[in-house]
Amino acid sequence: MLNFDRFPNNKRKALTMSYDDGKTPDRRLVSIFNKYGIRGTFHINYGLLPRPERINAEELKELYSGHEVSAHGVTHQSLSITPKENMIYEIMEDRKGLERLVGYPVRGMSYPNGLYDDRVIDALKVCGIEYCRAVETTHDFRMPDDFLKWKGTCHHNQNLLELGRAFLEQPYKNRPHIMYVWGHSYEFDRDNNWDLIEDFCKMMSGKDDIWYCTNIEFVDYVNAWKSLRFSADCSLVYNPTATDVWISKNEKPIVIASGSTVKLSD
Numbered sequence: 001m002l003n004f005d006r007f008p009n010n011k012r013k014a015l016t017m018s019y020d021d022g023k024t025p026d027r028r029l030v031s032i033f034n035k036y037g038i039r040g041t042f043h044i045n046y047g048l049l050p051r052p053e054r055i056n057a058e059e060l061k062e063l064y065s066g067h068e069v070s071a072h073g074v075t076h077q078s079l080s081i082t083p084k085e086n087m088i089y090e091i092m093e094d095r096k097g098l099e100r101l102v103g104y105p106v107r108g109m110s111y112p113n114g115l116y117d118d119r120v121i122d123a124l125k126v127c128g129i130e131y132c133r134a135v136e137t138t139h140d141f142r143m144p145d146d147f148l149k150w151k152g153t154c155h156h157n158q159n160l161l162e163l164g165r166a167f168l169e170q171p172y173k174n175r176p177h178i179m180y181v182w183g184h185s186y187e188f189d190r191d192n193n194w195d196l197i198e199d200f201c202k203m204m205s206g207k208d209d210i211w212y213c214t215n216i217e218f219v220d221y222v223n224a225w226k227s228l229r230f231s232a233d234c235s236l237v238y239n240p241t242a243t244d245v246w247i248s249k250n251e252k253p254i255v256i257a258s259g260s261t262v263k264l265s266d
């Protein structure tokens with residue numbers, strides 16, 4: 001039995017975080033993530049960076065290093081209620097501005113105000129956006145079925161610690177599991193609950209079976225699984241991607257290194 005059920009280095013579960021708007025409490029949130037080795041993605045409105053409550057353009061690259069900077073619309077315009085020309089402006093100007101700051105292609109996004117429809121998804125595709133996080137949540141650890149309508153496990157105010165414990169205890173069952181948490185860092189100030197995210201990160205940190213990843217790393221890895229090329233009898237597999245990919249055969253982990261062809265013995 002061949003299964004796509006192993007993350008990098010044979011990890012069985014993935015944890016990723018997703019925070020929006022790039023307001024100054026991100027500094028405290030990033031320091032908590034870094035302290036516990038938790039990683040994630042920050043969805044930023046480039047056009048709003050000059051505002052005093054936002055992270056400065058000058059500090060952005062260094063602050064978020066080790067995490068991912070992703071798009072959130074250059075002015076946070078709700079995309080489903082605007083012309084497609086303006087959708088494309090919102091996405092591309094955000095990408096261009098952020099890319100100048102961070103020095104890598106910005107390929108992900110979260111929906112400003114959570115609003116989207118089929119027109120918005122068409123615009124994302126035109127603009128080279130490879131995933132976009134919605135505000136709806138699943139309260140489970142199943143793999144997303146559509147990265148352009150990516151529903152997380154929970155917002156951090158939705159039973160975070162209970163879900164975290166359930167994730168740690170979740171049996172593997174020959175399938176990959178992801179916990180995906182989203183929110184805004186300023187909510188911890190507003191709700192006076194920084195303890196919540198600190199306790200969560202502490203509880204989830206340093207686990208041998210968890211891959212701590214950014215949103216785009218997760219997308220790239222899943223796409224690498226899908227890019228594997230098998231022989232007709234599934235005895236050989238070729239990995240044409242730039243990512244080392246792990247699978248299992250009869251419960252045994254197998255790594256298919258980038259560019260390699262591997263014989264799958266029984």
Ligand SMILES: [Zn+2]
Nearest residue numbers: 020021112113
């Ligand atoms: Zn937002």
